[in-house]
Every structure is written in structure tokens, then in C-alpha cells.
Amino acid sequence: MNRKESEDKVVYSWGTAHRYYPASVYYRRLFGERVQKLSLDAGFTCPNRDGTVGRGGCTYCNNDAFNPSYCRPEKPVSQQLTEGMAFHKNRYRRASRYLAYFQAYTNTYAPLKVLKEKYEEALSTEGVTGVIISTRPDCVDKEILDYLEELSHRVFVGLEYGIESCYDRTLVRVNRGHTFEVSIRAVKETAGRGLPVGAHLILGLPGESREEMLAEAEILSELPLDVLKLHQLQIIKHTAMANEYAGHPELFHLFTWEQYRDLVIDFLERLRPDIAVERLVSEVPPRFLAAPGFGRRRTDVLMQDILKRMEERDTWQGKEYGR
Ligand code: SF4
Secondary structure, eight states: OOOOHHHHHHSOOOOOOOSSSSSHHHHHHSSSEEEEEEEESSSSOTTTSSSSBSSSOOOOOGGGGGTTTTTOOOOHHHHHHHHHHHHHHHHOOSSEEEEEOOOSSOOOOOOOOHHHHHHHHHHTTTTTTEEEEOOOGGOOHHHHHHHHHHHHHTTTTEEEEEEEEEOOHHHHHOOOOOHHHHHHHHHHHHHHOOOOOOEEEEEEEEEEHHHHHHHHHHHHHOOSEEEEEEEOOOOOOOOOHHHHHHOOGGGGOOOHHHHHHHHHHHHHHHHOOEEEESSSOOOOOOGGSSSSSOSSOOHHHHHHEEEEEEETTTOOOTTTTTT
């Protein structure tokens, strides 16, 4: 099957300018213009930290490593959004519409009344046209999904689930506190209500072989997902995994950039072509790293390198899908 034939088969053909379906194109199709996601730390906690599901959290988790500087839970949601708009305006092309991205910790983990207040505060901020809510798949229930479905009749509402791995033995090993079956159920129930669903996956978790990671592309392609975010395992300071790594580095396989780049491309080849890809790699600031990263290369430079390599290999997302 050549590339044109492959694209003819997909629900959304993303055009010849890209070798994979970028989330920027997905959002532009939904909104008719560029929209900017603005990260938030709305002060939620996590049931895998407070003892409800577990204690200590997922072994790789240190939210500080990912939070932009303007996101501080002591600031009101509206202030974080306003500061986020200014932050992005100074650095990137200006967007006129924004999505409030409830990112830090577990953003459906509070009484419904509190959730409503936080989401509504975001939506009442000028320029904000919708919300994307990042959460654990075991932290949504009928009451929350009913409310979000109702809200989606008025504004854009997307859910983003931390799936992280399709293998229960890995989920146990990193202390996720839920199974893959729980992720499947949350994704299906959310999509069944017409809400866009995103998923987050980490490549390189300990104990997973390259073949198992690639098989995850096929497993996730079976789910009604709209958006996927991938990144490589990074071992972050002040985490349980950093301690584990210090004691037994031989239990971890940290990719070189070239190894990871080719893994990601192989993964994309197996991924359903109408799943938009929001991220393929991420680099926390070096001061957070407890094990070597890819060096100080910027994420956009790494992305360019992935695209260049895809050109060299003359490959594209979905090339091997369904084979
Ligand atoms: S990764 Fe998410 S679920 Fe896991 S401990 Fe961190 S905030 Fe909680």
C-alpha cells in the first residue's frame, strides 16, 4: 500500500504536509483556527498519593518537573490562565482562542461541586473556549461524565487519561494503582458520550521489551481514542524510581536519542492513522534529571529530527496499521 492509498483509507486524512497526524491539525479542524492549550494547576491532589488508592504516587511522578512556571496552585485559575496567555504571546504565534488544560495531578478528584467551580472559573475567563481535563482512568464515574457531557453541549470538553502502559505487570511495578482494563472502560465510556478522548503513554517503562512497546500501538489503536501523547521514560529526581535507578541501574533501559527516534517511528507506523499525535518526546529541564536524558536539545529540534528520519525511511503514521 502506498502513502496515497493509505491516506484514502483513513477517516481523517491529514494531508501531504505531514508524515503523521499532528494534534495541531486536529484542533484546527475542530475550531477552524489555531487554539493554544494553557496548563493549569488547580490545586487538585491525587488518590495515589493521599492513600485512597495508594501512597507515594506512581514511582516516576514528580509534577514539579512538568509544571510551567506560571502554574501555581495558590493562584486562582483565572490568574493562571491570564498569565499563561501572556507567557505564550511572548514566545509563540498568537492564538485568539484558548483551551484551559487542567494538567497537574488528578483533575477530576474532588467533589463535583468543586470541579464545577474550577471548570466554570476557567470557562468564564475571556478567550477560553473549552477545557481539557487530565485525569486517572479510575477517577471518573457516571456523575462526573454526565456533567461533562452536559457541559460539552455548551463548550469544548476533552478528557485526557493517563494510561501509561497497556500491561498490568508494568502498572503494578510503577505503582499506578489501576489496571489497563480500567483504562479501556474509561476511554470507551467517555467516547460513548461523544467527548473527545486523549491518552498518555510512556515508552521505556522498566520490564517492557521493544516488541511489547510497539504492540501498544496496536492495542491503543483498538480504542476509540482521538489524541495520543507519548514520551520517553525520564528518571526524575525526588521520585521512588530515582531511588530504584540509583540502586539498580541495570533494571532500566534508557534509550539513546537515535534508538528512541526509531522506536517512535516504528510505533507511529503501527498506530491507527486517525489518532492525532500531540507529543512524541519531552525533555524536562536538566536540573530535574536523575539519569541522563537526550542532552539539552530542544523538543522542537528533536521533532524535526523525527520528521527528517521519517522522510529518509519514506514512512508515515499507519503504514503498518492493520497488517
Ligand atoms: S502520575 Fe498522576 S496518578 Fe501518578 S502519582 Fe502522579 S499525579 Fe498521581
